[in-house]
Amino acid sequence: MIELPQISDVISAAERIAPYVKKTPVLTCSSLNEMVEAELFFKCENFQKVGAFKFRGATNAVFSLPEADAGKGVATHSSGNHAAALALAARERGIKAYVVMPDNSPKVKKAAVAGYGAEIIYCKPTLEARESTLEKVVEKTGATFIHPYHNFNVIAGAGTAGKELVEEVDELDFVIAPIGGGGLISGTSISVTELALKAKVIGAEPEGADDAFRSLKEERIIPSENPDTVCDGLLTSLSERTFNIIKQRVDRIITVSDEATIAAMRHIWERMKIIVEPSAAITFGILLEKKVDLSGKRIGIIFSGGNVDLEKLPWNPGK
């Protein structure tokens, strides 16, 4: 049986990463509350370092390494927020980070990762090329591979956002977090089900990438195939570890249309004056779409990140 993080692991993570991460604010917005007739509490990980909750898990993983391993550095394959998060966490500890990226990655992502001092190793844009390149890097350098969401310490670190949320806001009925590979919802569900006994955890997943929804239904991991959604952070499949945690602790997964996610994102930008990415806005999309009646409830929402291409906003596609 695969080892699953427990609340004690999240608590240790919180202590370990405290000197490095931001304690992000919980914001409220009366006009969004009115719009959906519920009381919402937004945990703003878009304000986290590197602009995403990913920095919590990466920092926990990096600072959990024994000295001898740490000295050889850390490695991952990712073109997204995890790569930037790992690069910065490694810099904070003063160790090397190796990031395998597809050679067609957007310039802005290459620049972000390089800006935090990581060494980038380019590969062809296929999963096979990524994995074999990563394997070679690990073999050559002795670096420790930090998986973006399957890693035990990454999940425990991700859970610290939900922990802060339920410690700050009492009497929540629900907590909603997005589901991609399942790291955030796993960590969140450990914190919420242990520290806020009354609250249920809901996962928000794009209709066009609903592999977690189908996995829960069929009780086996169904890989994400040809996902089609504006939520570019939610394309990946569950891992064995995240699947098992979700099965135990998440009340349900609700799928959301891209239309509702884009509308949600726009309302959040216009009313709250904060920048969230589609993969974060999808949580509020659940409330707009009303597949499930959550009116009158006190609902915590994890805004997972705020990294968007400002030249290509989803309400102005192609422009």
Added chain:
Amino acid sequence: MIELPQISDVISAAERIAPYVKKTPVLTCSSLNEMVEAELFFKCENFQKVGAFKFRGATNAVFSLPEADAGKGVATHSSGNHAAALALAARERGIKAYVVMPDNSPKVKKAAVAGYGAEIIYCKPTLEARESTLEKVVEKTGATFIHPYHNFNVIAGAGTAGKELVEEVDELDFVIAPIGGGGLISGTSISVTELALKAKVIGAEPEGADDAFRSLKEERIIPSENPDTVCDGLLTSLSERTFNIIKQRVDRIITVSDEATIAAMRHIWERMKIIVEPSAAITFGILLEKKVDLSGKRIGIIFSGGNVDLEKLPWNPGK
């Protein structure tokens, strides 16, 4: 001599409006600090109700009215943040608001003002038409005209943002606020020069609308003529009252190119993940442009508002 608000008026305003306005947060951002080598404290009035500091002044003006006057309502001519602010403030007091707007105003602005329950009276898009239409409305209804920045109580109310800032952050060397008609910088300068004796007040004005800069230099009000700038909230001329306050209390005005303002706005969106309008971002533009050396200083900045058209962002003009 025209009567000028004093710090006691700002203090009274703060008490009067406390039940209605948001106490906005003061945010910091280490990457913006690094970028300009100074320590910055951003007072986020973009998070204020109606998305701008204007709600403070409008609320103070509306709630300062004697009952008998208030019963007849308030009126203004504006197509911007002041109109929305006055409409909401009037609704909070349960009185009528009449807003004279040019018939070619953007739909979104009409909708905002109407959404707060104001009665809109359309006129031709000229200053003469606005003023004569307003005069007729006031004559007919007995409503009190609330000028967007010349009004005594509007200025005192605007000063409450700077008051909160200097009460929260010690030892500021400078406070920067934008200058349009001068209401915000007037109120800010009253609070800062009385409550933070060490701090100097700097006004940020667009190069393409530098009437206040020239007015201070020539010691007379030079009207804003054919202003050309991305800062659509900073097009207006000083009034006699704001000119006199600025002359007494503002250390200097620094003009900023639109290029620097747009770069500033983009950095703020990307690094802080918050939405500010160009007329607010211009303050950080001063630090990017470095016409004056402010490195190493502790600087308070008033982010005046966050109302932007998300379909027409200045780094993507015409798209």
